Amino acid sequence: MSNLVAVAIAVVFWVGASLLIGLVGSRLSLxxxxxxxxxxxxxxxxxxxxxxxQLQIETWKDRLPEAGGFGGGMSKRHLLTRQRSALERMYLETVRAELVHTGLLAVQWVPVLWLHAGFRVLPVAYAVIANLPFIAVQRYNRLRLSRIVRADDHWSIDE
Structure with missing residues (x-):
């Protein structure tokens, strides 16, 4: 297989895996x-x-793209209200987003299996660059929200 074909298959794999994992993540119940x-x-x-x-996260986190509304999920770009139920929902959406990006990080290295040795750094670099910043932002936001919403508290939102 030529290098160009192998890279093209890797790109198709990345797009497909991203769509599938994003869709599965958006379907997780509250x-x-x-x-x-x-x-x-x-x-x-x-x-x-x-x-x-250490990460100076406040300086760059708002520059990342937001796809939380994909497949029926909820955008995490802005809080529409500061009601407890909205904060709890945002908390749960940070859990969802971190799960999706962790799942992507876990599978996006797979093209290493068919790429030529000189190209094997691509999937690993892509997986790290495309997911670790998002995971960091979700953890940061969840930690901030956890001051208000505790995971063992009674939740005021329903399915």
């Missing part, structure tokens, strides 16, 4: 997201301050 959010390890990791100091 109850499923709540169950995931209640797992204690979900909030472990760096503090809000670490994201601000």
């Amino acid at each position: 109850g499923t997201l709540r169950s995931i959010a209640r797992v204690a390890w979900w909030l472990r990791g760096p503090s809000v301050g670490w994201y601000r100091r």
Whole structure:
């Protein structure tokens, strides 16, 4: 297989995987997201301050594209209201977005299996560049929201 064909297949794979994982993620129920959010390890990791100091996340996070509305999900670009139910929904949407980007990170390296050795860095670089910034933003936003919404609290939103 020529390098051009192999790269073209990798691009088709990336687009297909992105659409499929995004669609599956958008179909996760709020109850499923709540169950995931209640797992204690979900909030472990760096503090809000670490994201601000080390990643300077406030300077670039708003420049990332937002596809939360894809497939019936909810955009995370702006809060429409500060009611508890809206904050809880935004919290759950950060869980959804992190799951989607983690899933993408897990599969987007697969083209390494058919790419020529000189091109194998492409899928790994793409997976990291296309997903880690989004994962960082979702964790940062979830940590900020967790001050108001606790995963073990009674939720005021329904399916």
